[in-house]
Amino acid sequence: DQQVKQNSPSLSVQEGRISILNCDYTNSMFDYFLWYKKYPAEGPTFLISISSIKDKNEDGRFTVFLNKSAKHLSLHIVPSQPGDSAVYFCAAMRHVFQGGSEKLVFGKGTKLTVNP
């Protein structure tokens, strides 16, 4: 049962335009969401996160939106740059009592290509 879904395996956009990467989840207990970027032959690097108490978090060109009722989040990259070309993973988890958390659950990733 895939609890975190990234339904678009790939996305291609022009440099300077907006990239929108989508992610859906099924577990309503998830309370924290993260986006990671991964280049070939490297480990994923943290990009941005959002807590379920918020509906938007912004960091420079990256904004994550969370729609809890739809169990949907999206990552917006504006403006897109060729260096943003990578695989983007959405991940979710829920915190448990006494400061711990359950495992991070990842989507299968979306390969973003930004064309010059």
Added chain:
Amino acid sequence: KAGVTQTPRYLIKTRGQQVTLSCSPISGHRSVSWYQQTPGQGLQFLFEYFSETQRNKGNFPGRFSGRQFSNSRSEMNVSTLELGDSALYLCASSPNRARTRAFFGQGTRLTVV
């Protein structure tokens, strides 16, 4: 501050052999998680260790095991390797179990022939 270090970077093994992968977390980080990445499957959670104890385990067969040492370094072991075990194995460390931000190593690329 040094990042998460995984060794070796690349490994080729034969079916039936066993393998041990190593992960040194960021200094001061006590939580270490392991993931398997294969094409089309994304990152699949293997297990998490915190304070030398396994705290969470994914849906992998018992051939996959791990441990954590008192200095927080972790190893994972795969016995009786199968062709399907060929993957990128990633280790992530966090300061604590809240894991609001996990830092990944570059991974170990395991090829089973």
